[in-house]
Amino acid sequence: MGMVKILNGSEAAATGARLCRVQVVAAYPITPQSKIPETLAKYVETGQMQAEFIRVESEHSALTVCISASTVGARAFTATAANGLAYMHEQLHWAAGARLPIVLALANRGLGAPWTIFNDMQDSISQRDTGWMQVYCRDNQEILDSIIMAYRIAEQIHVPMMVCFDGFVLSHTSMPVEIPEQSEVDRYLPPYEPHIPIHGSEPINVNPVMLAEPRANAQGELCPSYMGFRLRLQEALQDAGETILTAAEEFYQVFGRDYRHFVWEYRNDDAEIVLLTMGSLANEAALAVDILRDRGCRAAVVALRLFRPFPAEELRRALENAKHVVVFDKNVSYGLEGATCTETKAALFDGGLHPVVTNYIVGLGGKNVDVADLTEATLQAVQGKNRSDGPIWLGVAV
Amino acid sequence: MATNVLQLPEEEYILPGTRSCSGCGLALAYRHILKALGQKTILTIPASCLTVLHGLYPSTSVKLSNINTAFATTAASASGIVAALKALGKTDFTVVGVAGDGGTYDIGIQALSAAAERNTDFIYICYDNEGYMNTGTQRSSATPMGAFTTTTPTTKLEHKKDMLAIMEAHGIPYIASASAAYPLDLYDKVKKAKTIRGTRFILVNVPCSPGWGFPTRDVVKLGKLAIDTAMCVLHEVEDGVFRLTGRSRAMARSSKKKPVADYLKMQGRFRHIDAEHIDLLQEWLDQRWTRYVARHQLCEGGAEASKAGE
């Protein structure tokens, strides 16, 4: 059994990376993530962690260092937020395309311009098509645990993973976190074995230029085309479910904490009204559900823990009996609606489910979302008072 | 002792059938660079003609391990390789980033400067063909004044950026310039760089027949003329000590330098340069050459003086 400490989300993320025996860390400071590289730098300099810490000059380089380190065979970690993640964009594609099991901790923050340092999920949602897996955490324990599971999963299927958590709301809020024993983590997470080791005697050319048609190698074997590589990445994400669940099952066996679902559900046994969201907002949604239940509404929370790969099947099961799905998105795909809403609707459509779906855009740039707002917005949606073509921006007077 | 051609390793690391253009200055230089580096090398190369030279998946024309990397990232990629090797306890690899002038002077300079500031233990080789050749001869900040490129269709008006001075300002242990036209000098410089720890920077002038507009057979001739006119100056800065080397040193001793017009007239890219700009270029070259010679004499004199004092 590990010991319980009071940690903020950034410390929980750094502790997770340390326990995973990450070998190369490269990160560039950005609020609200800065505490993560600071904590890791301290671990490395005081000998609590055996790792190379590269103090890079930008996020683009931070992820590049991780990419090359991972290619050579080291377990690599980075952390960022907002514009830092946007600045990594090119390399996010590179990491996933090269099938490298890098783990990135993301303290979600709104993107400039105009500047904000506060939380929303526009940053990670904007990167959803880069081929990374994305999980969203509800509390600091989940941050630490998710990082440990992330390496397990990423190294099994060779796809990088982003562990996202709300900036300030979690990154700067302290709460009790159980820190597992190193020996238990070692048992759970074996050392990283690269799938294409580099040694001088058998040279390899990693990520060369390629063409649209398959070509034969020197042995006459047909090798994949560019599109073939893309298809394999798609399949890896599509088929990741089992690996993720197995990792969660074994995590449960070793550490006793339960992440054996892609969605987190609260009071969803007989619910007709589902508040659907992601990340720490699920906690406020749960309080709203308690109030709604007191008022006689059969309400529940369904919070996506996994966003990529998108757990459509599990989501459909969780929404099977819902008559109203009220989606609270902390992001917006401009010109359409919140991304979670679109994807939920697509999952429902594929399953032939037709609840009334209402989309609220909430909490952008740190705008407070309190329980009363969620309660009231849900009631309005259910009463059909808030019909509109696009999403409804909650609580924006001006 | 300078290596002679009989002493060059026979082992070839570039196989016949590269995808470079015929008469490619880079291919010539690269062949000798790789001979100097040897098998225990991990290369990292960004988008450039060199990516093309390496060949198309699933075959490659180069027999050393290489990690292809995004355009801006050569030095950061090398930093990651160095860090991983250290973390894994693998001590016998030389890590080498090789990028074009565009990937070095322009988009890659931030990562390069940062890696040099950290004194990352790697060799950075910039091959300078004075333009973005892979994308079809656009201007880079290494393009000389007066040259036509597709993005300076009426010739470039600014002088080449002094990348060597920028790297020198980082205080790294070894800096050198070399030329594809003098492969043995290049070979020796890479060999020497291999023995030094920390960030080492080598700039290699590589004439580019299609980009510069000269017959492929003239690649070496033109490379030599670049040195004879001081468009390219061979030198080394080792632990802060500056010295001209090879042909450039001989030129400093004999005080002989050819007019730049001799060099310009052999190349299509300078066909639009007017007399006024030739003069400006000549003046710029003369001043730079004078500074180089003065520095060389200062350091050489200093070295001789200290020997006399022993």
Ligand SMILES: Cc1ncc(C[n+]2csc(CCOP(=O)(O)OP(=O)(O)O)c2C)c(N)n1
């Ligand atoms: C971010 C980014 N921008 C642009 C490009 C397109 N691009 C590929 S190679 C290249 C020019 C390379 O020039 P240089 O580094 O001088 O090498 P050379 O082609 O001359 O060998 C450019 C602009 C790219 N690959 N990535």
